Amino acid sequence: MQKVITRFAPSPTGKPHVGNIRTAIFAYLWAKHNKGHFLLRIEDTDQERLVPESLKYIEESLAWLGIDFDQEIIYQSKRKEIHQKYANDLLKSKRAYKCFCTKERLEKLRENQIKKKMPPGYDGLCRNLTKEELLAKKDASYVIRFKMPKNGVAKWDDKIRGEMKINFDISDDPIILKTDGFPTYHLASVVDDHELKITDVIRGEEWISSTPKHLALYEALGWQPPGFAHMPHINGPDGSKLSKRHGDTALLDYRAQGYLPEAIFNFLALLGWNDGTEKEIFEKKELIKSFNLKRIGKSPAVFDIKKLDWMNGHYIRNLTTEQLKNKIIKLLPGSKITKLKNLDRILEVEKTRLVVLCDIEKETDFYLDAPKYGAKLLIFKKSNKTDTLKGLTETLQYFEAERWPDTVKGLNLSLGNVAANHNLSNGDVFWPARVALSGLEKSPSPAELLWVLGKKESLKRIKKAINLLK
């Protein structure tokens, strides 16, 4: 049994988006599931579209998710001579030919074909040039085109889609080597996948139509083709291809928003795949163990941010306070709240309320400074001014007289005692205490707030509330 080797082969044209990354995840999982290798290959053969920073983004994206690749990064641009060698071999074996057609001619050709409602494509003008014609052109610049078979069918057993059959003759002769000497994707990927001994090519479904070209190339080069697995796309909520107008698409944008890599990994892995059970929360280890290409669905999936939010919250709640603290400090180094002495307690209390890490900065200013609010907010809807004032005053007196229980449970009990001792309802005590401490209509419980803020600050705020109400 040969070792499974997969690869992630992005072209460096920007920040990798979630669709690409999900393909990378599947390629990674498949390799690791089989105890094989996962390679990173940069498809930088198009010098015009190259965005230098994207190399950094690609590495960062993978690193953030904990997807480590084997071997050093392979840059296709550095393998130009190898690609040229194989292009020349194909020339020698007459499986390819030099094409001298200018871009202008090709453009016109296409225009005419479209006008005549014919399928656009190269007409094969240079396919059968005579020796004399060839000699006459010797100084002209040319590309190398691969001779597609004129009959027969490309057949392969797609690991995701099953038996596939496409006629060879619907493809025109593809350019495999450009005038600038760089190969096109078709040649480069075939050559590199072969030389790197890739066993399974896992890529987007947009490649289905050109797979016949690749299969023909493998045949012409005398190579055994690898297995193919064509992934369905990820769509936006309206069903169209996921794009900027649907919100963030780049993986790193999710990091910036405070999504956890574990959650994203889990979420993306489950988009189009499941293990056949009802399990949905997976650690990476478990995914590696149970992953199988066969269980990838064929239909495109919509990226549902609501479910991601739920999953992210779930992962946050499973973090220890220490872990959560470290992640927040790392993500928001400049945040004021992370400098607070009582950050541990704040996080303990806020943990169940966070959807993304950045939420720690939302509606949490009251931890920094005493809040401002209207006196009316202090009065619970089922209470009145007199009882509220009494509740607040008795709470203050209770804590001034009694020992401060430094636990949420103890503080909660204390507040209960205040209500019971003075024949007040919970709404007369708990609600105003909470508002006095947070200034918010919706917030953590008063006991939690007392515990986080401490005796001194808490009593100060309660006094302030009493004065405000008077």
Next chain:
RNA sequence: GGCCCGUUCGUUUAAUGGUUAGGACGCCAGGUUUUCAUCCUGGUAACAGGGGUUCGAUUCCCCUACGGGCUACCA
């Protein structure tokens, strides 16, 4: 236009030639509760349409519709 791919609750998915078509997210209701969040319980909701094949089709086949992809000296 040609070729190719796809179609189960709103979303993500499961299963099956005979099931009350299952789970999760969302949503709704209830419980816990001073509020919010968490948590717990329950509910809502789907086999795109039409033909076949069959005793019986969501499941197999064909057609249609809809969605998507490819049709570059981009990947």
